[in-house]
Amino acid sequence: MSKSSNGVPRQCLPREVLKWIQSLDLSYSVRNARRDFANGFLVAEIFSWYYPQDIQMHSYDNGISLPTKLGNWSQLERFFSKKKLDIPKEMIDGTIHCKPGAAELLVQTIYSSLTNRVVRTLESEPPVDFTDGNYQMKLPLHARSTASHSIKNNLKITEFMTEPNIITNKEKAHTIIENHLKRRTLERVEDPARFNIKPTLGEMAERYCPPNNSDNNPPIPFPSGYSERDSKPGSRHTIDTRGSVHFKEVQVRQVDKSSQPSVYPGSYQTAQAV
CATH class of the missing domain: 1.10.418.10 (Calponin-like domain)
Structure with a gap:
C-alpha cells in the first residue's frame, strides 16, 4: 500500500x-x-x-x-x-x-x-471517519502527530474556501483536537511508564473476590456478637452468609390496636372542651 x-x-x-x-x-x-x-x-x-x-x-x-x-x-x-x-x-x-x-x-x-x-x-470494515485517526493509532508512540499537525492533516484549505463561516471551521478544529486528546489518553493507558504515570491508591489496593459455595473455601467468620446458632432458620434473627455482606432479619411483634383503649380521641375532646 x-x-x-x-x-x-x-x-x-x-x-x-x-x-x-x-x-x-x-x-x-x-x-x-x-x-x-x-x-x-x-x-x-x-x-x-x-x-x-x-x-x-x-x-x-x-x-x-x-x-x-x-x-x-x-x-x-x-x-x-x-x-x-x-x-x-x-x-x-x-x-x-x-x-x-x-x-x-x-x-x-x-x-x-x-x-x-x-x-x-x-x-x-467499520465506518470511515475520513481522518487519519486509524493510521495514527498504527504508528509507534513517538511517531504520532501533534495537535497542530492533526489539524493540518485533517482540515483542508478548500474547506475554508467552501465554507467561510468561522464558527463552523472552529467546530471542525475542536472536533479534531478532541479526537487527538482521546488518542493521547489511549497512549497513556498503553504505555504508562513512558509518561511516568503512578498508580492511584485505589489501583494499588488489593481486591478480594467473594468466595464460592464450595468445600474448598474457608467458612466466612460471623460478626462480633453472633454465633453459628444465629444463622439457623429457627433463630430469632438470621444472618445470611452467602457473601461478604451480612444481612440480618429481625422479627418485630406488633400490638393489636383494637384491644388498646382509645387515648388520643379523649385528649382531643378534652382540648376541645377547654
Whole structure:
C-alpha cells in the first residue's frame, strides 16, 4: 500500500470494483482514486453509461479548480435527488476535499447502487471517519502527530474556501483536537511508564473476590456478637452468609390496636372542651 505526501496510506479499491471501472471504458484510467474522483467528472461519466438520457457529459468540466469541482458535484447532487440514489453528503464533501478513504468509499457505494452487488469491504470494515485517526493509532508512540499537525492533516484549505463561516471551521478544529486528546489518553493507558504515570491508591489496593459455595473455601467468620446458632432458620434473627455482606432479619411483634383503649380521641375532646 503506497503512501501519500502527508504520510497517510492510500486505500486501494477492491479488485471487483476496479474490474467494473475498467469495463466501462472511461475517458482515462483511474490511478489515484482520491485525486481522479475529486472533481466528479469520472463519477458523471460512470452514471452516463446507466442513465444516458439524464447525464450529458458536455455539461461537466474536467478541471481541478474548486469552482469546477463544486459545479460538477452540484449537478450530480440534483441528479441523485431526482433518481433517489442514497449517496451520503459526507462522502461527497470528503471526496471534494480529498479526505482519506472518502473517494474509495464513494466509488464502492456507487458500485453497489448500480450493480446491486454487495462489496465485502463495506460490510467487514467499520465506518470511515475520513481522518487519519486509524493510521495514527498504527504508528509507534513517538511517531504520532501533534495537535497542530492533526489539524493540518485533517482540515483542508478548500474547506475554508467552501465554507467561510468561522464558527463552523472552529467546530471542525475542536472536533479534531478532541479526537487527538482521546488518542493521547489511549497512549497513556498503553504505555504508562513512558509518561511516568503512578498508580492511584485505589489501583494499588488489593481486591478480594467473594468466595464460592464450595468445600474448598474457608467458612466466612460471623460478626462480633453472633454465633453459628444465629444463622439457623429457627433463630430469632438470621444472618445470611452467602457473601461478604451480612444481612440480618429481625422479627418485630406488633400490638393489636383494637384491644388498646382509645387515648388520643379523649385528649382531643378534652382540648376541645377547654
